[in-house]
Amino acid sequence: MSTTNSRMSRKRFSEPLLGIGGILLFLLVWEAVPRLGLVSARFLPPASTVLVQLVNYLGQASFWGDVGQTMFSWALGLVISIVAAVVLGLMIGSSRFLGRATHSTIEFLRPIPSVALIPLAVLLFGIKMESSLLLVIYASFWQVLLQVLYGVQDVDPVADNTAKSYGLGRIARVRYVVWPTVLPYLMTGVRLASAVALILAITAELVIGSPGLGKQIGLTQSGGAVPEMYALIVATGVIGVLINVGVRIVERRVLTWHPSVRGEGIA
Amino acid sequence: MSPLKRIAYFIGLPVLLIALWWLLTLGPTNFFVPKPLKLVETFWTVWASDRLWTDFLPSIIRLFIGLAASIVLGVVLGVLIGTYRWLRSFTEPILEFFRAVPPPVLVPLLMLLIGINDQMKIVVIITGAIWPVLLNTVEGVRAVDPVLSDTTLTYRITGLARLRYLVLPGASPQIMAGVRQCLSIGLILMVISEMFGSSSGLGYTIVLFQRGFAIPEMWSGIAVLGLIGIGLSFVFRGVEGRVLGWYHGLREMQRDT
Structure with a gap:
């Protein structure tokens, strides 16, 4: 036992260390390539320059304003699409007729890329935040809706019939039988949607010019402020990582009772 | 279900929606929403012309090159990273970061590094579409059935044969799930890469129509993108x-027992 224990602890110790090593190596290569002149520093500033610029940004109110704008359209769009997808998904999923009747339409609308709606968004809303919202909602809605539909299909018929014979009404069954089954699927959908929503929020700002981080990236690029542009891109990456980690934590919290999460804890 | 009923279910709602659209646009012409017939007509005149060769086809070719490169690169790198434990721990945080960067922000960066040309557009597609394939391959390779893995070792099946008969088939359900995501991301990036400083391609054409307030033409472009997505x-x-026929069959059998 003692040997396995020491092996376990060594593994746990060395894995993050290796990861940090990977990051350091990457930063080193990034620093070295422009310094050695392999790529002109005008196009690829060394890592140190970009990181200093990023730290600079952290002290600026306008930067946080842009972050706030982006996160606001991200969050609002995500919430709207989740609520709409859950309501529609539960409705469609709980009726055989609706499920069959909507299948072809959903399969048709789902693969339409949300960026195809960019011109429409510009026409309808111009460069306001609503443009970002439209794209974010369209993109994340399908991710969640599909997962909810899968989830409703997965409801155990025995459990449902048992609930019926105990006299639970429609709403009570949705609450106590359907909802717990759907929840893990829903969380998967939310995880996928939150990443997609960030991509679309920033894309909309970049392409359409609605306020936020993406617009700033476009401005720095056309203004030739290269280190600033790199710093902003790194910032979007950091936001993306934070969102991923955050959603995973929420998922674990919400699903603590679920076997998949409990099982992970033991293993 | 009888075939007739199935057809009715399949076309019922779409027909209803189109009828609704037709009814609502019967009255005075709405500037934003063209009439259904007008849209079909425009679609035909706009896209069954030179545009097919100058805008549509180059975009599609770039999309396919980009997707093929992302899938091949993603699977190769994914198998490597998934096989070696130290390599996985080494690259994990950096990959997490790159995956989290929204790919469209790399368009300005790549414009700077590569310039505005076909290579840039293809690289944009790769930088975004490779992640789902790569990360799913890593997960799939890690999750290969340990019993099968030990069996191949016992029979001294190593190297390429092990890859061909154990690792790739074992990881293929996960890889295909990644490919599915990569298709839609690739399409999005194809459009975005053409919206910047480009002078041809689908993305450029659609934005051009919108800027010129050519509304039915713009809608026809949106329809083309939708059709590409559906085709993909x-x-x-x-x-x-x-590829996964065996896997779905296996799942069905397990579910029945």
Whole structure:
């Protein structure tokens, strides 16, 4: 036992260390390539320059304003699409007729890329935040809706019939039988949607010019402020990582009772 | 279900929606929403012309090169990273970061590094579409059945044969799930890469129509993008049925027992 224990602890110790090593190596290569002149520093500033610029940004109110704008359209769009997808998904999923009747339409609308709606968004809303919202909602809605539909299909018929014979009404069954089954699927959908929503929020700002981080990236690029542009891109990456980690934590919290999460804890 | 009923279910709602659209646009012409017939007409005149060769085809070719490169690169790198434990721990945080960067922000960066040309557009597609394939391959390779893995070792099946008969088939359900995501991301990036400083391609054409307030033409462009998306998911389903036929059969049998 003692040997396995020491092996376990060594593994746990060395894995993050290796990861940090990977990051350091990457930063080193990034620093070295422009310094050695392999790529002109005008196009690829060394890592140190970009990181200093990023730290600079952290002290600026306008930067946080842009972050706030982006996160606001991200969050609002995500919430709207989740609520709409859950309501529609539960409705469609709980009726055989609706499920069959909507299948072809959903399969048709789902693969339409949300960026195809960019011109429409510009026409309808111009460069306001609503443009970002439209794209974010369209993109994340399908991710969640599909997962909810899968989830409703997965409801155990025995459990449902048992609930019926105990006299639970429609709403009570949705609450106590359907909802717990759907929840893990829903969380998967939310995880996928939150990443997609960030991509679309920033894309909309970049392409359409609605306020936020993406617009700033476009401005720095056309203004030739290269280190600033790199710093902003790194910032979007950091936001993306934070969102991923955050959603995973929420998922674990919400699903603590679920076997998949409990099982992970033991293993 | 009888075939007639199935057809009715399949076209029922779409027909209803189109009828609704037709009814609502019967009255005075709405500037934003063209009439259905007008849209079909425009679609035909706009896209069954030179545009097919100058805008549509180059975009599609770039999309396919980008997707093929992302899938090949993603699977190769994914198998490597998934096989070696130290390599996985080494690259994990950096990959997490790159995956989290929204790919469209790399368009300005790549414009700077590569310039505005076909290579840039293809690289944009790769930088975004490779992640789902790569990360799913890593997960798939890690999750290969340990019993099968030990069996191949016992029979001294190593190297390429092990890769061909154990690792790739074992990881293929996960890989295909990644490919599915990569298709839609690739399409999005194809459009975005053409919206910047480009002078041809689908993305450029659609934005051009919108700027010129050519509304029916713009809608027809949106329809083209939608049709490409639907076509891709159709092709994907055909390929998936072939590649993963054994897997779906296995799942069904397990569910029945």
